[in-house]
Amino acid sequence: MHRRLLAATESFPIAGAFTISRGAKTTAEVVTCAIGASGLTGRGECVPYGRYGESVASVLAAIEEMRGAIEDGMGREDLANVMPAGAARNALDCALWDLEAKLSGVPTWQVINTAAPQKLVTAYTLSLGEPEAMQRQAAEHAWRPLLKVKVGTADDAERIRAVRAGAPESAIILDANEGWTPENLAYHFSICAEARIALVEQPLPAGNDSALRDQARPILVCADESVHRAADVAKLADRYDAINIKLDKAGGLTEALMLREMAKEHDLKIMVGCMVGTSLGMAPAVLLAQGADFVDLDGPLLLARDREPGLRYDGSDVYPPEAALWG
Numbered sequence: 001m002h003r004r005l006l007a008a009t010e011s012f013p014i015a016g017a018f019t020i021s022r023g024a025k026t027t028a029e030v031v032t033c034a035i036g037a038s039g040l041t042g043r044g045e046c047v048p049y050g051r052y053g054e055s056v057a058s059v060l061a062a063i064e065e066m067r068g069a070i071e072d073g074m075g076r077e078d079l080a081n082v083m084p085a086g087a088a089r090n091a092l093d094c095a096l097w098d099l100e101a102k103l104s105g106v107p108t109w110q111v112i113n114t115a116a117p118q119k120l121v122t123a124y125t126l127s128l129g130e131p132e133a134m135q136r137q138a139a140e141h142a143w144r145p146l147l148k149v150k151v152g153t154a155d156d157a158e159r160i161r162a163v164r165a166g167a168p169e170s171a172i173i174l175d176a177n178e179g180w181t182p183e184n185l186a187y188h189f190s191i192c193a194e195a196r197i198a199l200v201e202q203p204l205p206a207g208n209d210s211a212l213r214d215q216a217r218p219i220l221v222c223a224d225e226s227v228h229r230a231a232d233v234a235k236l237a238d239r240y241d242a243i244n245i246k247l248d249k250a251g252g253l254t255e256a257l258m259l260r261e262m263a264k265e266h267d268l269k270i271m272v273g274c275m276v277g278t279s280l281g282m283a284p285a286v287l288l289a290q291g292a293d294f295v296d297l298d299g300p301l302l303l304a305r306d307r308e309p310g311l312r313y314d315g316s317d318v319y320p321p322e323a324a325l326w327g
Contacts, residue, residue, distance in 0.1 A: 003071045003099075004036040007063045007091070009056050010278075013304040018276055019127040020150045020177050022051065028276045028303060031059045033091035035070060035099050042099025043326065044284075046087035046248050047275035051225065054087050062088035076100075076254050085228045085251035093252025094284050094326070101327050108327035109287050109320065112257055117287055117320035123148040123173055123296040124316060131162035138166025144316045146171045148296055152179025157191045164195040173271075173294065175201040178225055182211035193218040199271070199294060201244055202226065212239035222271055222294075230258040233266055242269035242293065246285075253284045260288065269293040276302055279310035283321035286311065 012028045033044045048054035066074070066083065074082075076096040083089040101108045109117045126137045128150040141147060147170045149163050156176075163172060172195070180188055180203040192200055202224040204211060209226055222242035227233065228249045236243070243263050250256040263270050272289035273296040274282055282297045289295045297318055300306040312319040321327055 001037050001073065003073065005063075005067050005070050006034045006036075007060055008032050008034075009060065012278055012306070014276065014302055015304045017127065018125075018302060019129065020152065020175070022177060024127075025276075028278070028299070029056055030277050030281065031056060031063070031087065031091055032280065033063060033095045035092075035095045037099060038103060040099065040102040042095045042097070042102060043280060044091040044094030044096075044098065044252075045277055045281035046091040046094075047277045047281065048087045049248060049275060052086060052249075059086075059088045059091070062086075063092060066092060070096075076252065080251065080255060083251065085249065085255060087248045089251035089255075090247045093254050094247065097253055097284065098326050101323075107323065108253075108284070109290075112253070112287060113290050115290075117290050119314075119317045119319045120286065120289055120292075120295045120297070121145055121316050122298050122301075122313075122318045123294070124298050124301060125175075125296070126150065126163065128152065128159075131158040134159050135162035135166040138163040138170075142167035142170060144170055146173070146294075146316065148173040148175055148298075150175050150177065152176040154181075154184065156180075156188060160188075160191050160195045160197065164197075171198045173197070173199045173201065173222075173296070175224070176203040178202050178205040180204060182208075182215075185211060185215055189215070189218055199242060199269075201271075209239060217241065220269065222269075224273070227259070229255060230262040233259065233262040233268070237266040237268060240268065242271055244271040244273045244296075245288065246273045246275065247281070247288070248275050253288060256285075256288050271296060273297070274299045278303065278307045279321070279325060280307055282311055282318070283326035286318060286320055287327065 271294035
């Protein structure tokens with residue numbers, strides 16, 4: 001069965017600007033992959049991330065390098081042997097999952113989960129800003145049950161307190177994006193406990209997070225940049241309470257499923273997160289996130305426009321993808 005591989009770039013405007021400790025952006029640049037066979041087409045989407053040395057050009061080049069193997073029938077199980085984890089492999093892997101579902105007539109959820117997927121409550125992300133602005137953002141979205149807040153400066157105490165004041169009843173996740181240090185860790189953790197923070201993502205830089213091993217953790221601490229593949233989990237279990245699984249980090253749904261199982265084996269809580277992308281990129285993650293402890297799949301909610309058809313969002317609820325979108 002001969003296949004055809006197409007890769008393309010698309011740009012989707014962000015509603016306003018999205019700001020984290022590493023900078024701000026106003027558009028989501030995504031790479032889409034389409035693999036056709038027998039008159040059917042599977043699709044996948046990824047978001048190149050500069051933090052991991054990726055660009056749109058490098059991801060397109062990595063996909064192009066795989067053209068011959070993919071068109072000759074390589075399966076997704078073999079991708080991990082020839083491609084590193086990352087955005088390019090994610091686009092190919094998810095396109096192959098989608099193609100398999102279309103060719104077999106068996107939906108992806110039926111292959112990976114034991115029960116039909118249900119709607120999930122997703123976090124909604126607030127950008128990094130001055131405390132007053134962040135309090136206004138939090139107040140605007142205080143009706144949401146779960147907020148994710150970007151922090152990661154030398155002193156985030158007033159930001160944390162401001163967000164809690166703006167949304168007194170919401171559960172709050174903080175994402176420090178590697179921005180804290182071993183020296184200010186205990187200080188920030190004490191503020192988190194005071195503000196009833198549910199979980200903190202990646203407070204220390206990946207590769208320099210050993211201080212978490214001996215630091216008292218009054219709140220849950222989640223690995224993000226420190227964990228990419230299933231093989232990473234065992235060496236992190238002594239310093240984290242949870243892991244954030246993202247398809248673009250893991251290199252696709254195939255590896256992400258192994259990450260999910262490895263986290264369970266090590267009694268770690270599971271968060272399923274995303275980059276800022278469209279519903280096509282979120283769809284496989286909604287299936288992966290069934291049963292997760294924390295869900296952060298709000299990418300399309302942060303865009304000025306999504307692709308059609310897209311995922312159905314109702315407030316903070318996100319529904320499983322329809323077959324016309326993916327899987």
